[in-house]
Amino acid sequence: xxxxxxxKIQQKDFDLxxxxxxxxxxxxxxxxxxxxxxxxxxxxxxxxxxxxELEHYPGMTEKALEKIRLEAHDRWKLESSLIxxxxxxxxxxxxxxxxAVSSRHRENAFYASHFIMDYLKTNAPFWKKETLPDGExxxxxxxxxxxxxxxxxxx
Amino acid sequence: xxxxxxxKIQQKDFDLxxxxxxxxxxxxxxxxxxxxxxxxxxxxxxxxxxxxELEHYPGMTEKALEKIRLEAHDRWKLESSLIxxxxxxxxxxxxxxxxAVSSRHRENAFYASHFIMDYLKTNAPFWKKETLPDGExxxxxxxxxxxxxxxxxxx
Amino acid sequence: MVNVLxxxxxxxxxxxxxxxxxxxxxxxxxxxxxxSKRGENWQQALLENKNLQIAVNHDVAQRDxxxxxxxxxxxFPPVTGG
Amino acid sequence: MVNVLxxxxxxxxxxxxxxxxxxxxxxxxxxxxxxSKRGENWQQALLENKNLQIAVNHDVAQRDxxxxxxxxxxxFPPVTGG
Numbered sequence: 398x399x400x401x402x403x404x405k406i407q408q409k410d411f412d413l414x415x416x417x418x419x420x421x422x423x424x425x426x427x428x429x430x431x432x433x434x435x436x437x438x439x440x441x442x443x444x445x446x447x448x449x450e451l452e453h454y455p456g457m458t459e460k461a462l463e464k465i466r467l468e469a470h471d472r473w474k475l476e477s478s479l480i481x482x483x484x485x486x487x488x489x490x491x492x493x494x495x496x497a498v499s500s501r502h503r504e505n506a507f508y509a510s511h512f513i514m515d516y517l518k519t520n521a522p523f524w525k526k527e528t529l530p531d532g533e534x535x536x537x538x539x540x541x542x543x544x545x546x547x548x549x550x551x552x
Numbered sequence: 553x554x555x556x557x558x559x560k561i562q563q564k565d566f567d568l569x570x571x572x573x574x575x576x577x578x579x580x581x582x583x584x585x586x587x588x589x590x591x592x593x594x595x596x597x598x599x600x601x602x603x604x605e606l607e608h609y610p611g612m613t614e615k616a617l618e619k620i621r622l623e624a625h626d627r628w629k630l631e632s633s634l635i636x637x638x639x640x641x642x643x644x645x646x647x648x649x650x651x652a653v654s655s656r657h658r659e660n661a662f663y664a665s666h667f668i669m670d671y672l673k674t675n676a677p678f679w680k681k682e683t684l685p686d687g688e689x690x691x692x693x694x695x696x697x698x699x700x701x702x703x704x705x706x707x
Numbered sequence: 708m709v710n711v712l713x714x715x716x717x718x719x720x721x722x723x724x725x726x727x728x729x730x731x732x733x734x735x736x737x738x739x740x741x742x743s744k745r746g747e748n749w750q751q752a753l754l755e756n757k758n759l760q761i762a763v764n765h766d767v768a769q770r771d772x773x774x775x776x777x778x779x780x781x782x783f784p785p786v787t788g789g
Numbered sequence: 790m791v792n793v794l795x796x797x798x799x800x801x802x803x804x805x806x807x808x809x810x811x812x813x814x815x816x817x818x819x820x821x822x823x824x825s826k827r828g829e830n831w832q833q834a835l836l837e838n839k840n841l842q843i844a845v846n847h848d849v850a851q852r853d854x855x856x857x858x859x860x861x862x863x864x865f866p867p868v869t870g871g
Contacts (some may be wrong), residue, residue, distance in 0.1 A: 449818035451870065452796065452797055453870070454794070454844070454847075454865065456847050457847035457863065460847045460848075461847075482870060493870075494870070505829050516871040517870060518869075519867075521868060522796065522844070522868050522870075523868055523869065524796060524797035524865070524866065524868060524869050524870070525869045525870065526797070537792075537867050538869070539868065540866075540869075
């Protein structure tokens with residue numbers, strides 16, 4: 398068991414059913430499970446994308462994600478939650494990230510998963526580099542809309 | 553293929569990975585997939601629940617769900633979506649309903665899936681009967697909070 | 708002739724899931740008035756029940772919704788799926 | 790002595806992923822001033838870059854964050870995961 402068992406940073410792909418079942422295990426009073434999966438789009442900034450490579454800051458990543466996860470638990474009384482983020486090379490349609498949460502009622506699960514994703518986008522140290530069909534590599538720019546999305550959760 | 557291929561009313565359980573993959577198939581420009589799974593809680597109104605039985609109105613159910621699904625597509629430019637609702641007898645922790653949607657960006661997928669669930673709760677003709685451990689059966693009352701949740705989406 | 712369906716607690720309270728009704732009624736309201744003459748449980752379930760939900764041909768309907776021969780009219784309590 | 794890390798475009802621009810720096814600096818800002826003397830790319834990446842992100846010991850930090858020997862200081866661009 399790692400220091401943060403509900404945070405996984407891994408190269409390999411994940412199976413939604415398996416991961417959600419693991420997150421729910423041992424929690425009976427669950428009425429709602431929301432899962433978000435972020436996937437590699439084949440288009441970014443109008444250009445076709447062939448490869449997406451994810452780099453991260455080991456150690457800080459886990460700490461940042463755990464902080465976000467625990468804040469979501471505090472604010473929405475979650476029963477359980479799980480964040481998986483892949484690193485390394487990925488291709489269009491591949492799964493990049495999973496955020497899964499469970500709660501008694503649906504509203505909390507919807508808000509908490511949305512909150513975790515918005516904060517992950519602006520606070521977790523991951524960086525994307527994309528390779529175009531002609532071999533050109535470029536770092537993906539941070540989106541202004543992500544910074545705005547984060548603000549909606551400020552209490 | 554049924555009249556509404558993205559609506560399934562069935563007794564059997566569903567597999568999240570399989571259903572989400574089917575919903576995504578053929579849609580490449582997806583960056584976000586949100587899945588909601590509603591599950592049987594072992595407690596309702598303070599009482600332990602042993603069995604939950606779901607009844608529905610065949611024909612009207614499919615029509616009502618398809619209407620909700622198409623409205624979600626209109627409002628949030630979804631790439632694809634799927635609604636599965638189980639009927640018959642279920643037990644605590646069982647999956648009852650799946651709403652899965654995909655879109656280019658996450659915000660639309662979060663809102664659309666939440667919208668579909670809120671409208672399903674108040675507009676799709678399903679009824680729940682629960683059996684308590686002593687064998688007592690009772691119809692589940694509609695929740696006032698569900699009617700309120702629906703109102704937030706009125707434009 | 709209209710096809711009338713009863714769901715969930717209504718089916719149990721009224722003792723039937725569906726029936727063919729031959730009387731001609733212009734509206735759902737007139738049909739309800741007529742059915743309520745069958746007894747107290749019918750009156751309570753349909754006429755006096757402010758939570759009564761109605762569908763005509765699979766669409767949500769009201770007491771003043773017009774019905775015609777061949778229509779399917781359904782009565783049921785507030786829905787509780789999901 | 791502090792451990793300094795560079796990520797993503799910073800690593801590529803500056804040509805290194807990490808290094809040990811022995812000079813004593815009281816704050817991240819003082820460390821940046823010092824590193825910027827190495828050349829134009831250092832100056833642009835660290836001193837003049839308003840999008841510069843900083844972490845000290847895995848926590849988000851600012852230019853005025855105090856550092857001490859043994860700390861881990863990281864420089865990187867705005868994050869783009871998820």
